[in-house]
Amino acid sequence: MSTATSFQDLVRRNIIEYAFFRWESAVILGLTAGGTLLSVYLNAQGIVPSWLWGGSLGFGLLSESLLFYSSITDTDNSRMIIDRLLREQYYPKDLKNQQLQAQIDKAFAYHSRLESRVNRWRDTSLKDHLNETAEQVREWLKTSYTLAQRIDRYLSEYELLQADRVHASQRLKVLERQFQQEKDPGLRKQLEITQGGLQRQVAALDNVDNTMKQAKLQLEHTISAVGTIYSQTLLIEARELDGSRLGRVREEVAGEITQLNDILSAMSDVYQDV
Structure with missing residues (x-):
């Protein structure tokens, strides 16, 4: 370690990487992408209202943000x-x-x-x-x-x-x-x-x-x-x-x-x- 904070920097980088790449994060991002694309398609067919795809995207990003925050503070x-x-x-x-x-x-x-x-x-x-x-x-x-x-x-x-x-x-x-x-x-x-x-x-x-x-x-x-x-x-x-x-x-x-x-x-x- 070259500096007094290098190990703690390494810890923080690993915590952030863990928060981004944990399997729960992948599931949320996958469901968000799938739900948003499906909502866009169904809206184009006139089946669902236009706000649904935005709501799906927003809900997914909010869930991911909460998961990320809980990961780095856990x-x-x-x-x-x-x-x-x-x-x-x-x-x-x-x-x-x-x-x-x-x-x-x-x-x-x-x-x-x-x-x-x-x-x-x-x-x-x-x-x-x-x-x-x-x-x-x-x-x-x-x-x-x-x-x-x-x-x-x-x-x-x-x-x-x-x-x-x-x-x-x-x-x-x-x-x-x-x-x-x-x-x-x-x-x-x-x-x-x-x-x-x-x-x-x-x-x-x-x-x-x-x-x-x-x-x-x-x-x-x-x-x-x-x-x-x-x-x-x-x-x-x-x-x-x-x-x-x-x-x-x-x-x-x-x-x-x-x-x-x-x-x-x-x-x-x-x-x-x-």
């Missing part, structure tokens, strides 16, 4: 469209780990409610602040979803990585005994090299494990923080939170995004070392 329709767009752009794929998926579902629920609030907001004095905050939250949760995917990948490989760690640790003990008993300089040198490689592998696996623990805690914190931000948007509607406080909220979100990016970078580094 909060359930708006929520359905927002949910679909968020799923497509921010949460496209389910995770294998059920606990992680539950966390992402919770984040999605907060995200969807926040976007629905922004979509319904009409107070121009705080609209820009709210849009900018929502844009930051979008990027924040997009990064959090990437983090969850990395954790999900790690958890799917956890047993293999643990087996590698156990094997490397056991092998180190065997090689250490061999090194103590070996007299040949060439073999001792090779044993040192092999031990060094295994030690680096164990250290890298420990680093991966510690980084993933940190990432899981950060993800949990993110979900909780998003819930707090959503509750603060409710305070806006109650006129208990002004633009300056919302500005501080954006600063907090920016700091959270930086922390997430740091963890993602660390995760990439430790995976390269394994």
Whole structure:
């Protein structure tokens, strides 16, 4: 998204498209066109009065207008469209780990409610602040979803990585005994090299494990923080939170995004070392 309002613009375009192209609209337009043409034909035959075709056209256009208005103001329709767009752009794929998926579902629920609030907001004095905050939250949760995917990948490989760690640790003990008993300089040198490689592998696996623990805690914190931000948007509607406080909220979100990016970078580094 290039601007703070781009997602909301996309939501509005989809709501308007839905209002125009829903099947009820097609039925009304079809019946209006058919009824008007039939009225014109029957009037030409002297069967019905001339005002009937105009009345048929007017009634059809009025029905279509009412349907269009109800579509763009229906909060359930708006929520359905927002949910679909968020799923497509921010949460496209389910995770294998059920606990992680539950966390992402919770984040999605907060995200969807926040976007629905922004979509319904009409107070121009705080609209820009709210849009900018929502844009930051979008990027924040997009990064959090990437983090969850990395954790999900790690958890799917956890047993293999643990087996590698156990094997490397056991092998180190065997090689250490061999090194103590070996007299040949060439073999001792090779044993040192092999031990060094295994030690680096164990250290890298420990680093991966510690980084993933940190990432899981950060993800949990993110979900909780998003819930707090959503509750603060409710305070806006109650006129208990002004633009300056919302500005501080954006600063907090920016700091959270930086922390997430740091963890993602660390995760990439430790995976390269394994």
